[in-house]
Amino acid sequence: MLKKLLFLGILAISISTQAQKEKVLKLPSFDKPLFHYGFYLGANNNGYKVSYKPSNFSNPEIEVESSFGFNVGLIADLRLHNNINLRFEPGLMSNTKTLRFKHIAGAENVTTREVGATYLHLPLILKFSTNRLNNVRPYVLGGASYDHNFSSNERNSDDNFAGEFRTTTNNFMYEVGIGIDIYLSYFKFSPSIRGVFAINNEVKYDNKPNSAWTDPIDFLGTRGVFLHLAFE
Template identity: 50%
Template sequence: MKKLFIAIALLVFTQNVSAQLFTKEKVQNLQNFDKPRFSWGYILGLNFYDFNFDYTADRLDPDVLHNESIGFSVGLLGNMRINDYLDLRLEPMVTFNTRTLTFDNPLFSENFEREREVKSTYVHVPLLLKISTKRINNIKPFIIGGVSTSLNLSSNADNPDDNSSGEFRMKNNTNYYEIGFGIDLYLYYFKFTPSIRGVFAMNDELVPDNDPNSPWTSTIDKMSTRGVFLNFTFQ
C-alpha cells in the first residue's frame, strides 16, 4: 500500500508539473503588437559566406580551396501584416565578410600566386514571406523564405587588372533564394526575434581573367555564393 501511495503521488505530481509547464496560460506581453498593418525594426547579425565551384569538363578535380570566416550584418526591417499567420518582409542590410581562396595549381610556387583574399561588402535586399504558427503565450515560431538581390561594393568588376596582377574580380550584382526559420519572443518592452537563414546564389559571380587560358579562372565554369545568416531582430 505504501508503494502504491507513493506511485500515485508521483503520478499526480508529474501531471501537475506537466500542466504547469505546457498547458497553463501565462500573461501575454505586447498583446496588440502584431495588430498594426505595418511595423518596423532593426537587425544585427552574423554571416557565414562560402563559395560553390563548378568546373569545366576538362577539370574534374577541385583546384580552388576556400577558407571561410564569420562576418557581421546590420540592417532594417519593414514588415507588412497580411493576416495572423502571414507577413511580407523587406530586410535591407549591409553585410561584411572576408573569404580566402587558394588555387591548387602546380604552376604556382609562391603564396602571392596561390592565395587571393576576397573582401566583400554587400548591400543585400531580401523580399521574404514569413509563415507563422499560432502564438503560444509569448512565443511564435515561424518559417521564412523568398528571393533577394545584392550589390557587391568590393567586386572589382570594372578593374582592368586581373589575377595576373593579383586582382580577383567578381560581378557587381547577384540574385539569391533564401529559406530559414526562427521564433518571435514577446518580451516586456519589445519583440526579439532570433532566426537562421540559408542564402544561395542563382547566378555565376566570377569575372574571368582576360586570358582565356588563365591558370586561375580557365577551369572554373561557375562560382556562386552560399551563406548562412544568423539574425537578431528588434521591434
C-alpha cells in the same frame, strides 16, 4: 510503481503551474497593425560553392575557406494575413573568403587569393508563422534578394595575373530559414537561422584566355549561413 506515479504527478503539477504562468500575454496587440518596423543584427559564415567545366587544366581544385562576418539592417513588415507577413530587410553584409588554387601550385606552395565582400543586401521575404502560443510564435521564411557587392573589382582592369580575383557587382540570391518570435515586455525578439544561396555566377573571368585561376570555373556563388537577431 508508487514512486513513478508520484514523480508523474509532480511533473504534471509543475507543467500545469508553468502553463498558468505563461498565460499572461506580453504585447497582446503587437500583431494587429498592418505595418511595423524594426532592426536586426547578426553574424554570417559565407563561403562559395564552386563547380567546374572542361578546360585545359586537368583536375582543377579550388578550396574555399570561409570566415565569420556581420550583418546589420532595418526591417519593414507588412501583415498580409494573420499568419503571413511580407518583409523588406535592407542592410549590409560583410565577410572575407580565402581561395586556394591547389591545381596551380601544388600542395607545398598553394596560390591563394583573399576575396573581401561587402554587400548591400536587399531581400524581399515571405514569413509564415504558426498561431501564437502564449509568448512565442515559431515561423519559417523564404525569399529572394538583390545584392550589390561594393568590393567586387569587376571594373578593375587588373585580374589574377596582377593579383586581383574579381567578382561581379550585381548579384541575386535566395534565402530560407526558421526562427521563433519571442514576445517580451517592450519589444519582440526574433532569432532565426537562415541559409543564403547565390543564383548567378559571381566570378569575373580573367582578361587572358586559359587563365588557371578562372578558366576552369563553371560556377562560383555565395553559399552561407546567417544568425539573424531581429528587434521589433
